[in-house]
Amino acid sequence: MEEKKPDANLDLRGVVCPINFVKTKLKLEELNNGQILEIIIDAGEPMANVPRSIKEEGHKIVKVDKVDNHFRLLIEKA
Amino acid sequence: MALTNEQIERYSRQIILPNVGGKGQDKILKSRVLVIGTGGLGAPCSFYLAAAGVGKIGLVDSDKVELNNLQRQIVHTTADVGIPKVESGKKRLKALNPEVEIVTHGMRLDSSNILDVIKEYDIVVDGSDNFPTRYLVNDACVISKKPLVHAGIFRYDGQIMTILPGTGPCYRCLFPEPPPQGAVPSCQEGGILGVVAGALGVLQANEVLKFVLSTGDMLVGRLLIFNALDSTFRTVKVPRDKDCPVCSEHPKITKLIDYQEFCNLRTKTDCSVK
Numbered sequence: 001m002e003e004k005k006p007d008a009n010l011d012l013r014g015v016v017c018p019i020n021f022v023k024t025k026l027k028l029e030e031l032n033n034g035q036i037l038e039i040i041i042d043a044g045e046p047m048a049n050v051p052r053s054i055k056e057e058g059h060k061i062v063k064v065d066k067v068d069n070h071f072r073l074l075i076e077k078a
Numbered sequence: 079m080a081l082t083n084e085q086i087e088r089y090s091r092q093i094i095l096p097n098v099g100g101k102g103q104d105k106i107l108k109s110r111v112l113v114i115g116t117g118g119l120g121a122p123c124s125f126y127l128a129a130a131g132v133g134k135i136g137l138v139d140s141d142k143v144e145l146n147n148l149q150r151q152i153v154h155t156t157a158d159v160g161i162p163k164v165e166s167g168k169k170r171l172k173a174l175n176p177e178v179e180i181v182t183h184g185m186r187l188d189s190s191n192i193l194d195v196i197k198e199y200d201i202v203v204d205g206s207d208n209f210p211t212r213y214l215v216n217d218a219c220v221i222s223k224k225p226l227v228h229a230g231i232f233r234y235d236g237q238i239m240t241i242l243p244g245t246g247p248c249y250r251c252l253f254p255e256p257p258p259q260g261a262v263p264s265c266q267e268g269g270i271l272g273v274v275a276g277a278l279g280v281l282q283a284n285e286v287l288k289f290v291l292s293t294g295d296m297l298v299g300r301l302l303i304f305n306a307l308d309s310t311f312r313t314v315k316v317p318r319d320k321d322c323p324v325c326s327e328h329p330k331i332t333k334l335i336d337y338q339e340f341c342n343l344r345t346k347t348d349c350s351v352k
Binding site for chain 1: 081086087090091093094096099100101
């Protein structure tokens with residue numbers, strides 16, 4: 001399946017919990033339903049927490065890629 | 079309005095909440111709240127409102143800080159004894175959150191000035207310690223259709239109710255007239271546990287934040303009663319009084335009343351420890 005082009009992106013490498021999620025949440029507020037946000041977060045605690053919080057808010061994580069020691073997530077706003 | 083990085087950090091723990099987010103934080107930053115009295119209720123209430131980022135907080139008080147206030151009025155400190163309470167309050171709230179605008183009203187509210195004061199705000203918190211002010215504030219808010227969060231505290235008990243004029247009951251639906259002179263002891267005579275003031279003041283701040291965020295259920299038509307000795311809360315349903323002297327369809331009261339002080343609280347000489 002062809003990957004949707006992100007409508008916005010955030011580089012959250014080095015940004016600690018929960019500020020990484022807060023910034024993700026604020027950026028998602030600016031998007032319309034169905035639009036895609038690309039974020040890059042660190043492995044470890046951020047990867048353990050941020051995706052769960054995003055899903056709790058009802059958004060969909062459509063793709064996860066591991067790039068070096070980081071993760072790239074594509075989030076579809078719901 | 080985009081939040082700055084500093085705002086995102088400061089308010090992160092509430093922006094995270096469902097029903098707040100960036101839009102909710104923006105509503106809080108734009109809200110204007112009048113806190114009447116900077117005492118047992120007004121101190122904790124205004125402290126939490128400033129912490130939450132309420133854009134403009136008005137403080138009303140005509141008194142100066144006394145040593146006996148410090149057991150519960152947490153915006154004032156020992157070094158503030160003798161200075162006007164609105165100045166002491168402003169100093170502490172600004173120290174907590176410099177981006178909040180604090181407007182000081184160092185006056186005693188009466189029928190001639192209250193409408194001008196409350197019109198600048200979205201919602202009013204009554205943290206007054208006397209019946210003349212309590213009835214004046216209720217009537218002024220009903221007449222100008224201004225949301226009001228009432229609370230009263232005495233010894234180990236506290237009560238709180240939110241008044242949305244035209245929607246729910248007002249304070250006079252509950253107690254149509256002030257009690258006769260001498261029937262009810264004041265806090266000064268009866269005593270008050272500091273934490274009761276704190277608990278109720280914080281509950282008032284909670285009502286304000288729900289109003290600003292348009293979320294949750296406010297205490298409209300519900301009187302919440304707290305007892306510190308039993309650690310119990312109970313809720314009493316309060317209906318609107320169709321014959322309410324001020325908020326019914328045909329009110330008897332259409333002009334504000336300046337009731338007389340019930341005790342000599344205001345004229346008492348300084349009794350603080352020298």
